[in-house]
Amino acid sequence: MADVRDGVLRLGKRSFGVDEFALMAIVNRTPDSFFDRGATYATDAAYAAIDKAVAEGADLVDIGGVKAGYGEPVSEDEELRRTVDFVAGIRARHPSLVISVDTYRSGVARQVAAAGADLINDTWAGADPDLVHAAAEAGAGLVCSHVGGLSPRTDPHRMAYDDVVADVIRTTTSLAERALAAGVRRDGILIDPTHDFGKNTLQSLELTRRLEELTATGWPVLVAVSNKDFIGETLELPPGQRGNGTLAALAVSAWLGARVFRVHDVPAARQALDFIAVLRGTAQPAGTRRSLA
Numbered sequence: 001m002a003d004v005r006d007g008v009l010r011l012g013k014r015s016f017g018v019d020e021f022a023l024m025a026i027v028n029r030t031p032d033s034f035f036d037r038g039a040t041y042a043t044d045a046a047y048a049a050i051d052k053a054v055a056e057g058a059d060l061v062d063i064g065g066v067k068a069g070y071g072e073p074v075s076e077d078e079e080l081r082r083t084v085d086f087v088a089g090i091r092a093r094h095p096s097l098v099i100s101v102d103t104y105r106s107g108v109a110r111q112v113a114a115a116g117a118d119l120i121n122d123t124w125a126g127a128d129p130d131l132v133h134a135a136a137e138a139g140a141g142l143v144c145s146h147v148g149g150l151s152p153r154t155d156p157h158r159m160a161y162d163d164v165v166a167d168v169i170r171t172t173t174s175l176a177e178r179a180l181a182a183g184v185r186r187d188g189i190l191i192d193p194t195h196d197f198g199k200n201t202l203q204s205l206e207l208t209r210r211l212e213e214l215t216a217t218g219w220p221v222l223v224a225v226s227n228k229d230f231i232g233e234t235l236e237l238p239p240g241q242r243g244n245g246t247l248a249a250l251a252v253s254a255w256l257g258a259r260v261f262r263v264h265d266v267p268a269a270r271q272a273l274d275f276i277a278v279l280r281g282t283a284q285p286a287g288t289r290r291s292l293a
Contacts, residue, residue: 009220009259010187011141012098012118014059019282021254021273024060024100024262025053026226029082030067030074036264043086050090054097056266062121063087063112064102068197070155076107084111091116100143104152106130113138123194123224124152126175132182141188143222144175148198156198164203165210168193169217176219190260192222196229204230208249215257224262225249226269247272255280 007018016022027049031038040046050061065082066074083101090099101112104124109131113120119141122131126144135142146168148159161167172191179189193214195204207214208225215221225231231245232238243265250261250269254276263269277283 007220008187009190010185011060013096014098016059016259018259019277019280020259021277022059022098022260023057023266023269023273024062024222024260025050025056025058025266026062026064026262026264027053028064028067029086030064032067032071033064046086047089047093050094050097053266054094057270058097058266060098060100060119060260061090062100062102062262063090063117065108066103066153068102068123068153070153076105079103079105079108080111083108084115087112087117088115104128104131106134109134109140110138113140119143119188121192123147123192123197124150125171125194126178127152132175132179132184135179136183139185141190142179142184143190143192144172144179144219145192145194146171146198147194150198156196156200159198159200159203161203164199164206165213168207169214172214173217173219189219190222191217191219192224195223195225199230201230201233204228205234208252211253211258212256215259220259221253221257222260222262223250223253223258225253226263226265243268251276 009016027040027046031041040049063083065079087099099117100119100121101117102121102123103109104122104127106128109120120135121143123145125147176189176191180186193207226246227239227242231242235245251272254273278285
């Protein structure tokens with residue numbers, strides 16, 4: 001089990017206690033996102049989305065310059081064009097906001113960190129071995145993920161594990177220990193089971209119901225389940241109709257100890273997580289007048 005000391009997660013100017021749920025809003029600078037289909041690709045629309053997410057209670061924003069799955073090739077120069085100046089603009093508009101950038105390239109990680117990013121969300125599990133050093137050099141946090149050995153932007157096909165949860169734990173904790181050895185701050189490292197990446201629907205469901213095994217490692221766990229295919233396939237729903245399933249998966253993940261939640265719908269997720277916090281006994285109800293007046 002990881003030595004997590006006081007359990008506080010420290011990213012940028014923010015600290016999140018062990019019983020505090022942190023919301024990460026998704027803002028994609030891509031024209032081909034599976035969910036918003038390019039709604040925040042334009043700079044003005046992206047800034048408006050950031051401002052809205054902050055007003056609605058987001059603690060972090062996650063900026064992506066490349067669609068996660070298979071699609072049109074995106075060069076490193078183009079990814080930099082989509083992200084670096086935008087990160088600098090966000091930092092100027094929201095000095096205390098935690099900025100995350102979803103990238104698997106160390107060259108991008110270095111430049112967005114210099115522009116003001118606090119967290120590097122490496123959703124492709126160290127495919128670029130230098131990325132961990134880029135995070136360490138910049139003093140940025142790092143998300144350590146599991147993709148079952150796939151190369152970046154590769155869709156899973158007939159992925160097989162003796163035990164998917166054990167494989168996720170082994171991979172993410174090894175990456176976390178590697179990050180620590182490379183100089184990334186212990187209190188800036190998260191692990192992510194990375195639902196749907198390198199996994200079929202049954203495997204993602206298994207990860208969700210057994211998430212407590214991952215949180216028991218002691219490393220803060222990020223879950224990114226919002227509107228994903230395992231929810232859509234389970235309920236036979238397209239991306240725009242997966243909100244209720246997303247909230248159910250978030251609630252289960254929060255109950256089982258996840259700490260950071262990457263979401264499209266900030267207000268709905270905030271309400272769901274606030275309610276789970278009360279059920280877990282780490283927060284109090286906003287009002288308790290029923291039968292007491």
